[in-house]
Amino acid sequence: MSTASGNALLLRKLVVIAVAMFGFGFALVPIYKKICETAGIYDLQKADRLVNTQVDTSRTLTIQFDANTRDLPWTFRPLQKSVQAHPGEMVHIVYEVTNTAAVDKLGQAIPSYGPQIAGQYVKKVECFCFARQELRGNETRQMPLQFVVDPQLPRDVSVITLSYTFFELPGGKTRGES
Amino acid sequence: MEAVHGHDHAHDHHGPTGIMKYLTTTNHKDIGSMYLWFSFSMFLLGGAMALVIRAELFQPGLQIVNPEFFNAMTTYHGLIMVFGAIMPAFVGFANWLIPMQIGAPDMAFPRMNNWSFWLLPPAALLLILAQFTPGGPAGVGWTLYPPLTIQQGMSMDLTIFAVHILGMSSIMGSINIITTVLNMRAPGMTLMKMPLFCWTWLITAYLLIAVMPVLAGAVTMLLTDRHFDTHFFNPAGGGDPVLFQHIFWFFGHPEVYIIAIPAFGVISQVIPAFARKPLFGYSSMVYATASIAILSFLVWAHHMYTVGMPVQAQLYFMFATMLIAVPTGVKVFNWVATMWKGSMTFETPMLFAIGFLFLFTIGGFTGLVLAITPVDVQLHDTYYVVAHFHYVMVAGALFSAFAGIYFWLPKWIGKMYDEGLGKLHFWLSFIFFNLAFFVQHFLGLAGMPRRIPDYSLQFTDFNMVSTIGAFGFGLSQLLFLYIILKAIRSGEKAPQRPWEGADSIEWTMLPTPAPYHSFEKPPVIR
Numbered sequence A: 001m002s003t004a005s006g007n008a009l010l011l012r013k014l015v016v017i018a019v020a021m022f023g024f025g026f027a028l029v030p031i032y033k034k035i036c037e038t039a040g041i042y043d044l045q046k047a048d049r050l051v052n053t054q055v056d057t058s059r060t061l062t063i064q065f066d067a068n069t070r071d072l073p074w075t076f077r078p079l080q081k082s083v084q085a086h087p088g089e090m091v092h093i094v095y096e097v098t099n100t101a102a103v104d105k106l107g108q109a110i111p112s113y114g115p116q117i118a119g120q121y122v123k124k125v126e127c128f129c130f131a132r133q134e135l136r137g138n139e140t141r142q143m144p145l146q147f148v149v150d151p152q153l154p155r156d157v158s159v160i161t162l163s164y165t166f167f168e169l170p171g172g173k174t175r176g177e178s
Numbered sequence B: 001m002e003a004v005h006g007h008d009h010a011h012d013h014h015g016p017t018g019i020m021k022y023l024t025t026t027n028h029k030d031i032g033s034m035y036l037w038f039s040f041s042m043f044l045l046g047g048a049m050a051l052v053i054r055a056e057l058f059q060p061g062l063q064i065v066n067p068e069f070f071n072a073m074t075t076y077h078g079l080i081m082v083f084g085a086i087m088p089a090f091v092g093f094a095n096w097l098i099p100m101q102i103g104a105p106d107m108a109f110p111r112m113n114n115w116s117f118w119l120l121p122p123a124a125l126l127l128i129l130a131q132f133t134p135g136g137p138a139g140v141g142w143t144l145y146p147p148l149t150i151q152q153g154m155s156m157d158l159t160i161f162a163v164h165i166l167g168m169s170s171i172m173g174s175i176n177i178i179t180t181v182l183n184m185r186a187p188g189m190t191l192m193k194m195p196l197f198c199w200t201w202l203i204t205a206y207l208l209i210a211v212m213p214v215l216a217g218a219v220t221m222l223l224t225d226r227h228f229d230t231h232f233f234n235p236a237g238g239g240d241p242v243l244f245q246h247i248f249w250f251f252g253h254p255e256v257y258i259i260a261i262p263a264f265g266v267i268s269q270v271i272p273a274f275a276r277k278p279l280f281g282y283s284s285m286v287y288a289t290a291s292i293a294i295l296s297f298l299v300w301a302h303h304m305y306t307v308g309m310p311v312q313a314q315l316y317f318m319f320a321t322m323l324i325a326v327p328t329g330v331k332v333f334n335w336v337a338t339m340w341k342g343s344m345t346f347e348t349p350m351l352f353a354i355g356f357l358f359l360f361t362i363g364g365f366t367g368l369v370l371a372i373t374p375v376d377v378q379l380h381d382t383y384y385v386v387a388h389f390h391y392v393m394v395a396g397a398l399f400s401a402f403a404g405i406y407f408w409l410p411k412w413i414g415k416m417y418d419e420g421l422g423k424l425h426f427w428l429s430f431i432f433f434n435l436a437f438f439v440q441h442f443l444g445l446a447g448m449p450r451r452i453p454d455y456s457l458q459f460t461d462f463n464m465v466s467t468i469g470a471f472g473f474g475l476s477q478l479l480f481l482y483i484i485l486k487a488i489r490s491g492e493k494a495p496q497r498p499w500e501g502a503d504s505i506e507w508t509m510l511p512t513p514a515p516y517h518s519f520e521k522p523p524v525i526r
């Protein structure tokens, strides 16, 4: 084989590797989801199963609620600013959201926690954040949230802040549907 | 450097002259020189940005630039230095040296070689244009993390295109290097006889082909998240910003070795030449380099200890990262053993090589400290990390590039640089580098976060020292430019073998300066 044709052959092989690795970058997306699922890493949009429902009356937690919107003409607030609850006790609260614009809008609420570690101990049974919310023009809606704080929560945490932010979905898809 | 061809040795290569000559050249030496000059100009540009950062950090409070601009400076300093300065510099070395070291007439694909170079200036132009777009330059950090990246203005799009183009250029360059090394060696030049520099580039080129496309994929996803309503990294749409970090660092950690491994190659040739002994443990060097390259795919999440990974994953990444220190240690050991009982002299290339050895090892140790998960949780995103990676990238890669330039300059242009000034350049660089970066370890340990334009009062003294060091370091590089220009204009004529211990075939089988076309007839090796 002449050097030139040998070179061209190697060139083709190397281009195939490069293209395959470009594809691999995208393949990491489903691989990552699969790994998170298999490893049971916290999925924001799925209800938790309750395992331990023992109420730990030896301590009382303060749970504060916070609400924000981003890029949406919505007002969004919890009806209660905070509650006192024991770990293991079921907490119900209601959030209210109003679309102040005249047109329909699609939003998705994303939770975050302070302190961060509390996230894995807040077990949600029901949440408006499990699905996207579609509000017609000027519609107001009350939405429930139900959760239990796992009694395994480290003892040095006594105040938890649960914060939701509504993001606008420009006709996008949530994982719940795909 | 290119200025001297043409008239210095009357070789008849007709064809276009002036700018057209450089636009159309397919000669590996011309292209190597263009890469090196491009790299040096990017080095000055990125350096100027670093000095803006350091000037702002001279005192607490905001005095010179606003925070947005400060963030843009950290972003583009990083991108320009990594993709514009360090990587092209070593591709420049590869172009100049690989054909001469393996006995080939030129690179395997000379025309593609020309393209891979000429992709760089447009990419640089995009990065510069990105400073002047409506909405201001992007201030996201060179790691381009979403969600911030998704919220930036037009500047971000230009930056993403620039990354695409730079990636294309690297991939084409790598294909060329692999093909040249594997197919174009002179008869008798077996793989295990190649100078180590060729080995390190062969391995680096494979790394580049494996990870640059992954980076291209990641920034493509950023682009579609920004403009086409995909939600790869947008939690509101079911995506995950942490996913970006995994993809980025799957590229990013091998990338740091893409920068380091060719530097190892240069050092592995300079040290034996000035110790006048063959490299200690040649084959163990090859194997160590290959194992570093393979391991580098398995440790990426040590950049992400604080994202909330399961503890098992953290443990795995911690131990895997520490494992890399083993082959790295083999290399350092071999370099030291090469010097052991050698008859050493300390010309400028050797000084830079020894400086590399010292400071790179410090950087390796701080890397090991950062590899320890519970420690890193404290140190992550502090100045300790900044100190770590400047020890491995500036005192590592950049110093080795300086060593290589001083070492091969006589071969390239047929003239000597001014030894006294070269030594001065080394000592100024060495002292000011340490002034600028050693104190950053203390700042990081005391908790000063990186990428923040202001800081609390107790950090003032060390920051002042660091800024003074940075300006001294930056100015010393103008001396380097002067030394090179002086050598080109009026350097003394170089002897055939200026370094008596240098014995790879570009020294022993080619005249000095190297002829425009290297081995038109393949040499016979041994």
Ligand code: HEM
Binding pocket: B143, B256, B257, B259, B260, B302, B303, B321, B322, B324, B325, B328, B363, B364, B365, B366, B367, B368, B370, B371, B372, B376, B379, B380, B381, B385, B388, B389, B392, B393, B396, B397
């Ligand atoms: C013994 C070898 C090494 C070890 C164990 C090591 C370990 C680490 C760790 C754990 C971090 C993450 C720190 C953090 O963000 O909290 C880090 C950051 C970094 N390392 Fe290394 N490293 C090593 C060698 C190198 C080399 C050779 C280079 C480049 C030539 C390099 C370049 C970097 C860069 C650029 C970063 C910071 C990236 C960023 O966040 O912007 N490291 N290293």
Ligand SMILES: [Cu+2]
Binding pocket: B252, B253, B256, B299, B300, B302, B303
């Ligand atoms: Cu790394």
